[in-house]
Amino acid sequence: MASATRPATVRERVAESDRSVGRLLLVAAGALFWGWLAVSWVNRWLGGVLVPVGQPLVPPAAVEATLAGIPVLAAYAADAGFVVEMTPDLARGTWLTVVITGVSLALGFVIAVPLAVTRVYGRFSAWVSLAYTELLRGTPLLAQLFVLYYGLNLASYVPDAVSGVFAREVVWVAILGFTLNGAAYQAEYIRGALESVEEGQITAGRAIGLSKLETIYHVVLPQGLRYAIPSWTNEFVYLIKYSSLAGFITVPELYYRADQIAAETFRYTLIFLVTGVMYLALVLTASKLMVRVEERVAIPGLGAEREE
């Protein structure tokens, strides 16, 4: 305990303040990004109460003029103005990326849990689950999307009830593709976690008269799903990025919009640099969020042996 009372060295104090400055910058950047996204969405949803729909939240000319007045930044003023001009499109694309990722992830989870459970505890169904997982993980996601969109022409079968949710039916096809594919990957992560739940937990559940299924539901899943969070976060992060494949079946998400802007303006480097920052913001948010979730649902002693 001596170390707890020892005064921090200068180096430690510098490192500590570096960390807090870093954290502050990260929080500020996050607030700016999500603020921009949210305000853009509200503005569009309310039919342009703040600025006309399709216009940037701040006038590009003003940004350009401001930067031009700052000596070190003057050289980038024109680029900045251009990027600001593109923000309405980028905001719409980013928003769609968020929705596609979130919905696919949630629906995929609903499928993944039973898949993982049957894989670990089923007999015949374990083989069905294995076949599904291997098929979906073993073939290219882009090929799966092409089969759903071009091959099966699923966009024309989207039920009327939900076809109006998005501007175009093809968004549902993308969500279906990511759900089915993501479920296979999520199931793999959850399966690994379920297998690490001790056998004695199941024995104890059965011994008080719970059925096998009840034991899985009340004992195995609450523990296994907590174990699964860190590796499951990988799937979350991957899905954000490979949702860009939806662009190849004409879903106007972030990548698709960026590609269109670039094709029209030939500003490839700049546009994809900015787009990269958008994806980075989404990914960082996702991983920070999952760390929070993990802390929130943590139980003393549970999973401690896994961290060793």
Added chain:
Amino acid sequence: MSDDDFLRVTDVSKWYGEEQVLHDVSFEMDRGDVTVLIGPSGSGKSTMLRCVNRLAEAQEGSILLDGEEVLSPDLDVDELRREVGMVFQGFNLFAHLTAVGNVALGPRRVLGLSETEARERAEDQLERVGLADQLDSYPAELSGGQQQRVGIARALAMEPKLMLFDEPTSALDPELIGEVLEVMHGLVDEGMTMLVVTHEMSFARAVADEIVFLDDGRVVERGPPEQLFERPEEERTGRFLERIASHD
């Protein structure tokens, strides 16, 4: 052997693959009896215990519990386990639930009590094992002795007609054994029917109505503790008890 034995085990045999681990094991108990299974490790005593609530499946023989054939293929094992409590060597507490959560799960999900009723029952049972001050602790926050007492409370909350103890103190540090044995003594005094696998010979001697000595999957000898401990008829029994005594 009377017809109204509460538990009657007759010629139970069990194989793991090719290896026979139980050979025609027989014994019986009355309601309120305490029977202690003793024997060297690997003698099949834990396996025998687990056959009674079907955590292990005996291939031959008969186990009648309160007149019902436990080994019948038509038996609802969940129904059986509702009435037979079990305490494990490794505690096996549900790691994600507090002490109350562990004890309340069975009453809530198996017996169908309401959330409040289940919690009340769990609190009562934890109080019974002396853990009224640890209701909301997680297993990892409890000592081994406390964990095992939660394990006992968890089994008791189902109001079982028979309690099975599978080496309940073997995983405990010596200084923690006493508190668990004390709880078990209390159950004996309340008249609980108990089938116990243990190496605690002084406990066995003090509370058992009958001791069953198993070796190599066979009942070598059985009888009241004073007879088995003072005048064992079989040489193997004597040798085993001497070995155990020298470790005490």
